[in-house]
Amino acid sequence: MxxxxxxxxxxxxxxxxxxxxxxxxxxxxxxxxxxxxxxxxxxxxxxxxxxxxxxxxxxxxxxxxxxxxxxxxxxxxxxxxxxxxxxxxxxxxxxxxxxxxxxxxxxxxxxxxxxxxxxxxxxxxxxxxxxxxAETAPPDYAGRLARARELVAAPITSPPHDPGGRPAMADDVPSWDRALHLAELELTCGGGIEDPSLMIASPQLPAEARLVVPIPWCQLVRQLVLAEKPWAENEVPLGWKSPRQDAPQVELSRHRQRVLMTVWGPGRSEWAVTMRPSTWADAWARLRGEDGESVELDATDR
Ligand SMILES: [Zn+2]
Ligand SMILES: [Zn+2]
Missing domain, CATH: 2.170.150 (Metal Binding Protein, Guanine Nucleotide Exchange Factor; Chain A)
Structure with a gap:
């Protein structure tokens, strides 16, 4: 490549x-x-x-x-x-x-x-x-895209849970302590290509509760097909918003060994959670069907 x-x-x-x-x-x-x-x-x-x-x-x-x-x-x-x-x-x-x-x-x-x-x-x-x-051959993008289309076809089965954690902001690291820390989590996606969402389950959430995070298809493709790093530095967070009018804004920012996910507006609840970078990256790797760690934890200089 x-x-x-x-x-x-x-x-x-x-x-x-x-x-x-x-x-x-x-x-x-x-x-x-x-x-x-x-x-x-x-x-x-x-x-x-x-x-x-x-x-x-x-x-x-x-x-x-x-x-x-x-x-x-x-x-x-x-x-x-x-x-x-x-x-x-x-x-x-x-x-x-x-x-x-x-x-x-x-x-x-x-x-x-x-x-x-x-x-x-x-x-x-x-x-x-x-x-x-680069010596490396390009990954099997067509195969990964087919898998992403299968995954996103699943229905959204849970109402969105509100874990609180406001107001935590990317550029105010002490405020991150107000957010619930997810020590373990499992990630799935669904809702169809037109209106996908991520669903997050965790032992730190009430049983059966799921965080539901709308995500545009283009962004889901970046994670599932290109295996993009699922955060950016807190100075310029990785952000997205679904095309749907009432979709919230989502930002993922990393500072040292924590990733903050904030989800807010318009007219919806506002919440935030934190996780270790490896916890979040591993959850994406499992969703892609990979066994081990696949995202370079600090691939800023490739
Ligand atoms: Zn503006
Ligand atoms: Zn110069």
Missing amino acids: RSIRFRCPRCDVPLTPRLRALELMEALCLQGDQTWLLPAGWFVRRDDPRLASPYLATALADYPWLLAPLPSRWIRVHPDPARTTGCCGLNWWGPDKPNLVCRCGHEIGFGHGDCIGPHWYSLHASTVREEAI
Whole structure:
């Protein structure tokens, strides 16, 4: 498999981990809100015909490399708030005002993390691309996709349980102690491709109680087919929201040996739980039908 690491054209430091070209259309999120456009660890070209979407500005044609949001040890948000401040997240204000910079200060790209449309970063055409060919053969994506379609066809059999835990917030680590800690859990999914949910059972929940977490199909594909890491650093959490109007926003953030899952709004209960990264990763691996640990616990530098 071919991978690319993007580097700053001015100072040559890496701007990204090694990223692979995304072929799997099902893993793209073109219309949804509050969901990464594509999985971490991958890139797509803005002029890819599959990316026709009103949410991807054609004004940014000079910034052809689209990727998932990254933490600041890779790429920083521009220090000028007039270039970055949206109504509730990172926004941009014109094709001549990049809102992302390299650690050296060089203006390098645009990012969108506001409420409308999927979240993305895009890098300027001048970024240096360091290519490598990995020895490993690509996994059996077609087989995994078929299995994911089977799994998601299961019915949702439980009403959603509210474990409390509010208000715990990704960027306020002491608040994580308010959330129920799940020492063990079992993960299933169902509800159909149009409206999937995760279901979480745990000995730390009342018997028969299930956490029900709506998840868009694109995000489920990233976990079940691409085996994406099921969290991001708490600085830029992994987030998603189902296309359904009343679906809650979901965020997964890691700090040291804890992962926080927060689920909130609109007009629904708001809750949070924590788990060890290995507990959460192993539950996903079992759902994919794998025996052992398969997600690198800190695959930030592949
Ligand atoms: Zn630089
Ligand atoms: Zn907003």
